[in-house]
Amino acid sequence: MTAGAGNAFGAYVARVARAGQLVVQPRMGFGRPEAMRAGLLAVRAASVTSVGTLTVDSFTRVGLHDAARRALDEGRALNGYPIVTHAPATNRAVLDGAVGPEFPVQVRHGSSRPQAIISALTLAGLDTTEGGPVSYCLPYGRTGLRESVRNWRESCELLTRVRQRGAEPHLETFGGCMMGQLCPPSLLVALSLLEALFFCQHGLRSVSLSYAQQTDTGQDEQAVRALRVLAGELLAGVEWHVVVYTYMGVYPRSRGGALLLLEEAVTLAVRTGAARVIVKTVSEAHRLPTIAENVEALEVASLAARTVERAADDADNEVLVEARGLVERVLDLREDVGEALIEAFTRGFLDVPYCLHPDNRRRSGSCIDIDGRLRWTSVGAMPIPKPAVMGRPHSLTADGLLTSLTYVQRKFDGLALASG
Amino acid sequence: MHRLNVVLTTTASDSHTWNLIYLELLLQEWGHAVTNLGPCMPPELLLRRCRELTPDLVVVSSVNGLGFGEARTLIPLLRDCPELAETPVVIGGKLGTGVEDEAAEAAELRAAGFDLVVNDSDGLGPFRDFVESMCLRVLR
Ligand code: B12
Numbered sequence: 043m044t045a046g047a048g049n050a051f052g053a054y055v056a057r058v059a060r061a062g063q064l065v066v067q068p069r070m071g072f073g074r075p076e077a078m079r080a081g082l083l084a085v086r087a088a089s090v091t092s093v094g095t096l097t098v099d100s101f102t103r104v105g106l107h108d109a110a111r112r113a114l115d116e117g118r119a120l121n122g123y124p125i126v127t128h129a130p131a132t133n134r135a136v137l138d139g140a141v142g143p144e145f146p147v148q149v150r151h152g153s154s155r156p157q158a159i160i161s162a163l164t165l166a167g168l169d170t171t172e173g174g175p176v177s178y179c180l181p182y183g184r185t186g187l188r189e190s191v192r193n194w195r196e197s198c199e200l201l202t203r204v205r206q207r208g209a210e211p212h213l214e215t216f217g218g219c220m221m222g223q224l225c226p227p228s229l230l231v232a233l234s235l236l237e238a239l240f241f242c243q244h245g246l247r248s249v250s251l252s253y254a255q256q257t258d259t260g261q262d263e264q265a266v267r268a269l270r271v272l273a274g275e276l277l278a279g280v281e282w283h284v285v286v287y288t289y290m291g292v293y294p295r296s297r298g299g300a301l302l303l304l305e306e307a308v309t310l311a312v313r314t315g316a317a318r319v320i321v322k323t324v325s326e327a328h329r330l331p332t333i334a335e336n337v338e339a340l341e342v343a344s345l346a347a348r349t350v351e352r353a354a355d356d357a358d359n360e361v362l363v364e365a366r367g368l369v370e371r372v373l374d375l376r377e378d379v380g381e382a383l384i385e386a387f388t389r390g391f392l393d394v395p396y397c398l399h400p401d402n403r404r405r406s407g408s409c410i411d412i413d414g415r416l417r418w419t420s421v422g423a424m425p426i427p428k429p430a431v432m433g434r435p436h437s438l439t440a441d442g443l444l445t446s447l448t449y450v451q452r453k454f455d456g457l458a459l460a461s462g
Numbered sequence: 463m464h465r466l467n468v469v470l471t472t473t474a475s476d477s478h479t480w481n482l483i484y485l486e487l488l489l490q491e492w493g494h495a496v497t498n499l500g501p502c503m504p505p506e507l508l509l510r511r512c513r514e515l516t517p518d519l520v521v522v523s524s525v526n527g528l529g530f531g532e533a534r535t536l537i538p539l540l541r542d543c544p545e546l547a548e549t550p551v552v553i554g555g556k557l558g559t560g561v562e563d564e565a566a567e568a569a570e571l572r573a574a575g576f577d578l579v580v581n582d583s584d585g586l587g588p589f590r591d592f593v594e595s596m597c598l599r600v601l602r
Pocket residue numbers: 069071097098099100103104121122152181182219221222223290291292293294325326327328329330331447475476477478479480481484485521522523524525526527528552553554555556557558559560580581582585586589
């Protein structure tokens with residue numbers, strides 16, 4: 043692998059988009075170097091337009107590198123690749139001949155203290171990763187928001203050092219996925235945008251903005267369009283694209299249901315002009331996917347993409363109105379986006395439903411409406427018009443929560459059953 | 463039925479919280495008092511919190527696939543502490559990544575000191591029975 047021009051992840055996605063195609067990407071990570079390399083090579087060899095993923099394990103995410111070492115020594119399976127624990131030479135060997143401008147690789151991690159991961163990935167010749175000061179903090183553990191903002195500031199600075207070897211770093215927001223499920227789209231769009239602005243304030247010039255498929259296609263289309271409109275306005279002079287995540291909540295159990303939901307995510311992406319999709323596999327509801335299951339998902343996704351066309355934008359878009367209100371309120375607080383985010387959470391101008399983190403006010407609530415759309419049941423102090431309370435203000439029960447969490451699972455398992 | 467003081471927790475590496483929110487509601491509906499310690503719980507901190515709270519029952523939930531391994535390092539810590547040596551400790555969720563021998567791993571965890579080990583496919587039955595039988599025991 044040549045260090046020279048690096049991955050050029052953003053440029054690659056832009057090139058594919060100009061050719062009218064969609065980039066598909068797995069969420070894949072294995073503990074052992076041989077398995078990780080085999081996974082990358084299998085994705086590269088598949089006849090799909092894809093980028094590679096190296097997903098980091100949970101020990102490394104929270105900085106428990108000794109535990110990762112022990113698991114490797116004892117031959118226990120990890121749920122991702124421990125990039126900090128494996129030697130730099132091992133990391134480079136895993137990537138050698140796999141990664142390059144025709145097959146950029148992104149590191150996916152989920153850490154609120156990512157400095158060691160960023161150092162390891164840049165040392166391995168990579169320059170593309172994802173996350174964000176809010177999205178890898180609030181739903182990801184015990185780190186305080188202020189500390190996470192500091193860590194992410196440092197991480198952006200570490201990542202931009204790859205420019206010294208002529209590479210252009212790329213960073214994707216995870217803000218479009220808060221909690222994986224039951225977060226109303228306007229807040230996802232706002233957080234994704236604010237994290238992208240944070241990255242740019244700390245030197246990034248190539249970013250992507252995520253949005254995770256939720257419960258209703260119409261609402262999701264509004265959300266992706268809202269994200270593109272706001273990015274167009276706020277990210278002048280920056281190379282950016284939108285990435286759609288296939289549903290990140292409780293997944294259909296059946297093979298048919300799982301693939302239908304994946305196809306729906308692809309449809310969402312193509313209709314709204316998103317450039318990239320991250321897939322989920324048929325084993326999502328059950329256990330970690332195999333390499334073959336990942337390749338299958340990529341093939342299904344890229345086939346589905348060919349049957350759909352870009353659709354015209356809706357004239358009115360309520361997600362855009364709400365998201366714009368949130369973003370503007372936060373940006374009005376402070377010049378520095380990181381400080382603005384901290385203040386916004388303290389004052390409850392941003393407030394993520396169901397999020398247990400102590401730095402989240404926990405005064406917002408959400409539910410799935412009878413038409414399948416995600417709605418606010420309470421907005422706390424967020425600058426969103428008070429919700430028309432749906433039915434009676436519900437007191438949450440275990441069963442009621444599970445019913446909401448499994449709405450998409452039941453819908454798609456049902457559809458698969460009905461279509462035989 | 464007797465009201466139990468339950469400590470609800472997870473492993474050090476696991477950041478999933480929907481499982482914790484769900485189990486908290488469930489145990490409350492069954493009539494128990496729950497202290498939900500939140501995601502990514504380091505074992506040393508769990509030990510400290512348990513010594514403060516002296517729960518009747520400790521419920522560990524892990525779904526990220528590293529549960530079998532982390533549970534092994536967790537349980538001796540609790541069992542070696544005199545106040546917690548006898549406290550019922552239950553673990554459940556998605557404890558492996560799909561490649562482990564689940565029955566063997568579960569048996570090892572029971573031998574190491576867990577009172578009940580349930581995996582996703584077991585459903586809620588065994589857990590409900592266990593908690594109910596605990597209430598009866600406490601009543602006697
Ligand atoms: C939502 C979700 C997330 C969200 C979590 C947001 C949050 N704050 O909670 C996000 C996107 C952040 C996330 C992150 C990750 N996730 Co995740 N996630 C899921 C997903 C899609 C749904 C989980 C959920 O919300 N379930 C709803 C709750 C209520 O139910 P539950 O957790 O399934 O638990 C049920 C039972 O297991 C049981 N139960 C649970 N605990 C206990 C305990 C006892 C005592 C009892 C009796 C019962 C019990 O009760 C529940 C109700 O039936 C699942 C896959 C799926 N199920 O579709 C993957 C999944 C759990 N995630 C997984 C992984 C690996 C991760 C990551 C490591 C990233 C990665 N490599 O893919 C990170 C975690 C980082 C870390 N440090 O641990 C894997 C675990 C693999 C395995 N075990 O084999 C899964 C299965 C996906 C997969 N197939 O790969 N995830």
